[in-house]
Amino acid sequence: MSLDFSTKRMRATTVAIPDPGLLQRFLSASGPTSAFIRRGEGFVALGEVARFETDYPDAADVWWAEVADHIDHDSELPGAYGTSPLAVGSFTFDPDRSEERSVLVVPEVVIGTRGGQSWMTTIGPRSRSLELPPSGERLVAPTHLDLLEGSMSERIWMDIVGEVVALIRTGEVDKVVLARDLVVKAGGPLDARWLVNRLVNRYPTCWTYLVDGLVGATPELLIRRQGGLATSRVLAGTVSLDPQNTDSLVKAAELATSSKDVAEHEFAVESVARALEPYCSAMNVPESPSILRLPNVLHLSTDITGVTDPGSSALALAAALHPSAAVCGTPTFAARDVISELESMDRGRYAGPVGWVDSFGDGEWAIALRGGQIKPETPEQIQLFAGCGLVADSDPAAELAETKAKFLPMLQALGLAD
Numbered sequence: 001m002s003l004d005f006s007t008k009r010m011r012a013t014t015v016a017i018p019d020p021g022l023l024q025r026f027l028s029a030s031g032p033t034s035a036f037i038r039r040g041e042g043f044v045a046l047g048e049v050a051r052f053e054t055d056y057p058d059a060a061d062v063w064w065a066e067v068a069d070h071i072d073h074d075s076e077l078p079g080a081y082g083t084s085p086l087a088v089g090s091f092t093f094d095p096d097r098s099e100e101r102s103v104l105v106v107p108e109v110v111i112g113t114r115g116g117q118s119w120m121t122t123i124g125p126r127s128r129s130l131e132l133p134p135s136g137e138r139l140v141a142p143t144h145l146d147l148l149e150g151s152m153s154e155r156i157w158m159d160i161v162g163e164v165v166a167l168i169r170t171g172e173v174d175k176v177v178l179a180r181d182l183v184v185k186a187g188g189p190l191d192a193r194w195l196v197n198r199l200v201n202r203y204p205t206c207w208t209y210l211v212d213g214l215v216g217a218t219p220e221l222l223i224r225r226q227g228g229l230a231t232s233r234v235l236a237g238t239v240s241l242d243p244q245n246t247d248s249l250v251k252a253a254e255l256a257t258s259s260k261d262v263a264e265h266e267f268a269v270e271s272v273a274r275a276l277e278p279y280c281s282a283m284n285v286p287e288s289p290s291i292l293r294l295p296n297v298l299h300l301s302t303d304i305t306g307v308t309d310p311g312s313s314a315l316a317l318a319a320a321l322h323p324s325a326a327v328c329g330t331p332t333f334a335a336r337d338v339i340s341e342l343e344s345m346d347r348g349r350y351a352g353p354v355g356w357v358d359s360f361g362d363g364e365w366a367i368a369l370r371g372g373q374i375k376p377e378t379p380e381q382i383q384l385f386a387g388c389g390l391v392a393d394s395d396p397a398a399e400l401a402e403t404k405a406k407f408l409p410m411l412q413a414l415g416l417a418d
């Protein structure tokens with residue numbers, strides 16, 4: 001829907017509501033529906049007042065600033081983080097080389113919970129009903145699933161890893177993040193709500209996202225802006241855990257002392273710190289990473305914080321930080337060229353920013369990892385993605401095993417793994 005800014009104003013109303021319970025129960029079967037949930041907090045969004053399809057996040061940021069300017073907002077929770085009208089979006093990894101378009105949607109209804117406070121924000125040309133929408137519809141598990149090879153076989157992918165490593169050893173690039181895909185076909189249309197529900201339960205410390213058929217649970221936060229504070233969680237460097245998780249202490253020590261993983265991580269931290277610096281008056285970049293533990297893997301993790309200039313929205317910051325070396329490589333443009341030449345698939349919105357921005361410019365943008373894309377033209381199928389950072393001493397077989405660990409959350413959500 002396009003908006004005529006010269007004449008149209010919109011009205012938004014935010015009301016405090018009692019604890020609505022599990023947010024994902026409000027996702028709707030019909031019509032646009034999005035989610036952004038972590039540790040039971042966040043929101044689900046229903047309906048669509050306006051939509052902007054674009055190639056570049058900066059253009060979406062300009063569009064949203066103009067839309068937000070045309071909203072009159074009444075609130076029972078003035079100033080509470082994330083409760084003002086917002087837009088939910090997801091952006092392609094490489095807009096110059098993708099068939100997919102990026103999207104920013106202004107939903108009609110947002111139901112959220114954060115810090116013990118729950119709210120509903122409605123938005124539209126007129127005042128809307130302030131009744132909570134129906135929830136708790138029974139979800140149906142996907143059936144008759146087939147797990148298919150993606151754009152290339154494991155063997156070919158490992159050969160390409162070998163080629164990229166050889167290229168890194170010549171000094172042409174320092175790090176390249178190479179991904180691969182798998183396709184899962186079901187007997188009927190897949191219900192993204194089923195996947196969201198499973199991911200929220202199994203990976204509560206990740207950001208579970210659903211935007212326009214892109215669904216997953218990512219551990220990596222590109223940027224959060226809350227008032228004047230910006231935070232980014234940089235991940236790079238991984239070891240897989242065994243299914244019983246009995247080996248995590250040994251694996252943590254292995255990861256923390258692996259020069260290959262530490263090098264991979266340092267490239268990623270440096271790229272985020274460098275891109276964020278121009279927007280910050282002060283910044284804290286920890287000297288060494290900590291270990292982030294997930295059910296399937298351990299990651300090296302660094303939380304960067306900065307005091308930001310209020311003129312840059314969360315979406316503008318996401319545009320500046322993307323693509324970090326956690327999903328692209330170093331140097332950025334050379335790594336992106338290697339990916340486009342050798343990866344042999346369209347990443348679409350995998351590894352791009354996914355999240356939200358509100359009318360104050362606050363918001364959260366995660367990196368769309370550990371997920372997949374359901375397309376409207378093939379609703380019975382999902383394309384899953386996973387990638388690995390390659391440096392000079394990466395080993396193809398170990399990298400393939402790492403992608404398998406990274407596919408696990410989605411395969412579990414689909415019922416294809418325990």
Ligand SMILES: C=C(O[C@H]1C=CC=C(C(=O)O)[C@@H]1O)C(=O)O
Nearest residue numbers: 235236237238326386387388389
């Ligand atoms: C590119 C992915 O992960 C990134 C984030 C964390 C650890 C990574 C790694 O160790 O390679 C990757 O940089 C992915 O999950 O598809």
